[in-house]
Amino acid sequence: MAKFEITMLGCGSGIPTAKHMTSAQIVNINERLFLVDCGEGTQTQIWKYRVKLTNLDAIFISHMHGDHFFGLIPLLSSIGLMLARTEDLHIYMPIVMVEPIQYDLDKYCYLPYKVILHGIDTTAREVLYENSTMTVESIPLEHKTPCMGFLFKEKPKANILLPEKCKEYGINCTEFRKIKEGADYITPDGRTIPNSELTKPSDYIPKSYAYCSDTSYCPALAEQIHGVDLLYHEATFVESEKDMAATAGHSTASQAADIALRANAKQLAIGHYSIRYNDEDELLAEAKSVFSNTVATQEGMVISI
């Protein structure tokens, strides 16, 4: 079975504390790694939880608030020092961040690899990253500064060849790849055999993960992530502080659960807890009362899809 798992590195908000580090996650899809957000101390969490950064494919930063990126320059610096990476590293971030991050790179870092910063228009939905098996799309979010979420989505698997049919038409194995990708087959005497006769669709259901932080309550978001297997949605406050949440551009645990419900998500993971809470009991109970399959993320937690 294909690996698709998320390691939580930081589940708090605002500042790192004894209980929670600030936002960072590793998304591992078949041993290709993606870092989502990078609060201060993310590299320490990466070493602590033995994440192997040699397979780091790309980094995605949601917005320019310190608790989501203060660990980026230190991490890039350490990757150069420790891993002697030489491969280019692509980082996707709101347009507004590109100039200052490039400035810091130029001033503070001496890297043996090239960092390519992609400035993203956070108001548009677009495919940021694509490889042969998956895509990462941006999700416009509503926050106090340009902000986006990220949708990690496997591609549908290729059709499955029907071997007895291929044999029947005497098809050479050199044709198989094209047919799996959807091509019809032309027999030596010029007849067209439609693809649907030679293959059946894969019954594999592509998996998907949506990271939505930071954002105020935004019901329209549900459409963008409809049917997602796992939704990470910020739940900075409890519902009784929803006015404060709205003012600060954040969501409550109930609101996060409401989005999961509307999106018909299979599972909800909450995080980005305000430092005012001693634990997550109330936030979790509140979310579960709306959407039962909810988990309160903790540092080191790994969720497999």
Added chain:
Amino acid sequence: MAKFEITMLGCGSGIPTAKHMTSAQIVNINERLFLVDCGEGTQTQIWKYRVKLTNLDAIFISHMHGDHFFGLIPLLSSIGLMLARTEDLHIYMPIVMVEPIQYDLDKYCYLPYKVILHGIDTTAREVLYENSTMTVESIPLEHKTPCMGFLFKEKPKANILLPEKCKEYGINCTEFRKIKEGADYITPDGRTIPNSELTKPSDYIPKSYAYCSDTSYCPALAEQIHGVDLLYHEATFVESEKDMAATAGHSTASQAADIALRANAKQLAIGHYSIRYNDEDELLAEAKSVFSNTVATQEGMVISI
């Protein structure tokens, strides 16, 4: 007795690891706090060791390598968020750092207090900070980038009044402060009573602490810190790697101890350990063989002078 203690927050070098955080120390002199260097995660260490930052007087940054300042912007940001400081905060750093740090402050921070960056010529010895009881002087160091150490020094205590002499000359108590500060006394009939007749020198020996990191072996340094009560000197490598130390602008444990010996320091604290060492046994043994009163710093260690 006056408080003069140093809390070690980060004793490693290069990158923060599971064993050691990067450079940072708190110098507490009579509950006025000074932060020296600020590697990534310094704020987490500050909260962990329950340092009360409300009394933070000033910050000193030795040089522009990430393991000595990557935690600065995050810390300044958190001080604004958590402590609601309104008082100006003065930070002393090599001239070359002022422009980029000011840039980062402008781009990333929204502070309710003013940060004043002082760009220091690291090739000159100068008094950076002074209050009624102490001074902080820069110490030129030899490193691969402009770098300075810091000498924290109590001022000599005022002379002690001789009460029977004051009584004999009928001196009013309103004159006492001036006399303690060294003034002679003029009697109502115009006679001058020399200060030496009215006071005796305090027998209090002012304490001092020198922070020297990062630096290559530099025997001339000993003169600058002669007689210091406690010397923190980097000991990145063991003596068998002294060539590498020299190339990298660092010192060995033996060299650190040699400086302590030449400076006639009372105690040596070593740190800034290379990540290549699993523990500090060899570094400490090596330093002790040259200068016995040596301690290997660890995070959370507090040294009182």
